[in-house]
Amino acid sequence: MTNGPGPGRTFAVDVTAPGNPRHGFDVFRSGWEAQVGEAYPAPAFAPGSTGDFRISARAVKAHESVIADVHSESLIGTNEGVSPQRDDQVLMHVVRRHAWSFTRRRDGELTVAAGHFMLQRSGPPTFEVARHTSAKVLILPASALGPLTAERLITGSAASAEMRLLLAHVNLVGETVQDLTPAGAQAAQHALIELVKGVLRQQADGTEQRLGHALVRAAKDLADSRLTDPGLSPSVLARELSVSVRTLHRAFAAAEETVSGHIRRSxxxxxxxxxxxxxxxxxxxxxxxxxxxxxxxxxxxxxxxxxxxxxxxxxxxxxxxxxxxx
The missing domain is CATH 1.10.10.60 (Homeodomain-like)
Incomplete structure (x- = not known):
């Protein structure tokens, strides 16, 4: 396990070595609380008699939200959520490699393959299985998302325009979080929550100023993947990202460049x-x-x-x- 100087904005722990599952989770939880802080607890996990808990994670904290890159060598057991004394949380798993299975009594079993996401509100115990799986995991305050999350397992494709916009912002937060002021970290969380709402509503409100950086990043990533396309244009990018051309131009103007200028320079x-x-x-x-x-x-x-x-x-x-x- 990598130890930090105390609760802060970054976290790194590795308990992938074979060993007792309960001990592995206890090491993970103590490392989490020492580095991230007890105010943002890791969800309780019960490996059970036939379970396993061998994962590694690197995470950053933005205000009251946590963004983690998780690799599960083998995870088998029940996620019991947070204690009733804690604020409710929402967890989003964006699976990048292999699959992560979730089972709830009333929802049945749901397997989320690479290229897809699952969002759940902490509450009913969830039995999880993930072997050789990599995922981006977001932990968000449930109160900020309101009734959009309900009490159900929500799934979808990570290839949608809304998810691409969300992941672009997630990556940007990961790159800049150490340099953000407290006010900047709070603004980053606000944008994160608005983008998750956009995913849940299947629309992203690109007119919000705080979403401008994420929109520019997503547009650049999309443009750079299509530079040999003769039809590449600001209108094509705007359509793919579900925003107006005017919104896209405004976001780039705030970054002191133009859409066409970026394409030409690239x-x-x-x-x-x-x-x-x-x-x-x-x-x-x-x-x-x-x-x-x-x-x-x-x-x-x-x-x-x-x-x-x-x-x-x-x-x-x-x-x-x-x-x-x-």
């Missing part, structure tokens, strides 16, 4: 990297066509504007043969 950077290849270096016309520039002249002008050199000059300074023009 395409030029990919072309620049291809020019560094020691062998099989593509020609100028080929690069222009592949990265969706109107023609070679347009590509050369854009490249020189961004890097101060023409593609041929850049190739010469980086070593190797000059790219052909055909």
């Amino acid at each position: 395409r030029l950077e990919r072309a620049r990297l291809e020019l560094l290849a020691p062998a099989g270096r593509p020609g100028i016309s080929e690069l222009a066509a592949h990265w969706q520039f109107a023609d070679s002249s347009h590509f050369i002008r854009a490249f020189k504007s961004q890097y101060g050199l023409t593609p041929a000059e850049f190739a010469r300074t980086s070593g190797g043969a000059e790219p052909g023009t055909g």
Whole structure:
């Protein structure tokens, strides 16, 4: 187990080594309370006589919410939720590898495969099985989500526009949480909760200013995965992310750039990297066509504007043969 200096914003623990399941959970819980704080308790877990508890986790805390990357070598037992003396919680599991099974008496068994999520409100005991499974787990205050969670297991695809927007914000919080002020951490949680509401309602309100950073991140990730698509445009990105084109442009303006500018710069950077290849270096016309520039002249002008050199000059300074023009 990795020990921190005391309750804070980060947590890391590893109890994947074979051993007594109850002891493994006790080590996990004590590490959680020492590093995250008793105000945000880990849900109680009962391995049972045939159960197992071998997991590792790395987590960050944003105000009253926790975001954890969890790897389960073997987890078999009952999640008993939080004690009645604690505030109610909502848990969201976004499964990334293999599957995580949940069984409740009135809901039956539900298996969540990779690429899907499950959201539950702590309450009825839930029997869980997860072997060689990786997941992103969110722990949120239930009061902030109101009646949207109800008392049921809620599942869906992690590929929806709403989930992509949520996960982009989750990643951004993980990267910046150590530098956030208390007010910033609270704002990050507010945005997190609004995005979860968007998932539950199957719509994300991108007009909220606090969601702007997450929207820009999600749009950039989506654009960067489609740079060779001739149809890539701000309207396509807005449609995929379920926001208006105006909302998308406003979010980028707040970040002091434009949607089209990001796409052009990203395409030029990919072309620049291809020019560094020691062998099989593509020609100028080929690069222009592949990265969706109107023609070679347009590509050369854009490249020189961004890097101060023409593609041929850049190739010469980086070593190797000059790219052909055909």
